[in-house]
Amino acid sequence: MNHQQQNNNSQVNEPVTTQEAIDLLFGEGWLDEAVRIEDEANCTIGAGLDWGNALPPLMLNLPLFGRLSTLRVSLNREIRLIIETWDLGVGTKAATETARTRIKERLLSPAPELLPHLEATLLQDDLYGEEFISNREALKSLLAVLLTDSDRAEIAETAANSIRAQVMSQVNFSEKLSA
Numbered sequence: 001m002n003h004q005q006q007n008n009n010s011q012v013n014e015p016v017t018t019q020e021a022i023d024l025l026f027g028e029g030w031l032d033e034a035v036r037i038e039d040e041a042n043c044t045i046g047a048g049l050d051w052g053n054a055l056p057p058l059m060l061n062l063p064l065f066g067r068l069s070t071l072r073v074s075l076n077r078e079i080r081l082i083i084e085t086w087d088l089g090v091g092t093k094a095a096t097e098t099a100r101t102r103i104k105e106r107l108l109s110p111a112p113e114l115l116p117h118l119e120a121t122l123l124q125d126d127l128y129g130e131e132f133i134s135n136r137e138a139l140k141s142l143l144a145v146l147l148t149d150s151d152r153a154e155i156a157e158t159a160a161n162s163i164r165a166q167v168m169s170q171v172n173f174s175e176k177l178s179a
Contacts, residue, residue, distance in 0.1 A: 022064065022119050067122050072107055074133035076100050079143060081136075083155075090166045091159030098158040102151040103143075117145050 079099040088095055110118055121142055127133045147155075 019123065020061075022122055064122070067128050068107070070128055070131070070133060071121065072103065073131075074139055075103050075107075075143060075146070077132055078136060078139040079103065082140075082143075088159050089163065091162040094162035095155050095159035098155045099147070099151075102147055102154070106146045106151075114145060117142055 080096050083092055083095050083099065086092075086095070106114065107118075121127065121138065124138070127135055127138060133139055
């Protein structure tokens with residue numbers, strides 16, 4: 001075993017702080033390194049989720065894992081509550097499912113401009129004392145930067161398509177009854 005392998009093995013067994021784990025996930029250079037690895041392999045290997053040697057110490061940081069889980073569940077809950085106020089009727093379910101899918105995608109592969117917002121939220125200790133984050137304003141602020149205009153357009157389109165399908169099925173049913 002060479003010195004580099006010994007050094008890597010000793011690092012794997014050392015727990016990391018929440019800040020160190022965030023740096024492993026979102027630190028400068030992570031995207032460049034992932035792209036370099038893909039270029040060397042001459043293929044796409046899922047760089048957004050390939051944490052390489054950073055994965056074992058990250059898995060040892062249960063508080064960060066817990067915060068990421070709480071954040072995602074809380075964002076999903078908040079977007080559901082927001083969409084319910086829009087009174088979309090049959091389009092509510094489709095809009096909520098699309099929003100949740102986009103939230104998951106954005107959290108798994110965050111855009112560089114989102115990273116400071118995610119880091120600030122994950123480091124805010126007062127948000128993580130319960131099953132859900134109860135500070136709705138903090139969640140709304142994060143959703144405002146998390147979901148793009150394209151995401152919002154897709155959410156609206158899926159809700160509209162769901163409503164359209166419902167109307168069309170009712171119109172077709174009514175026409176068959178009157179015939």
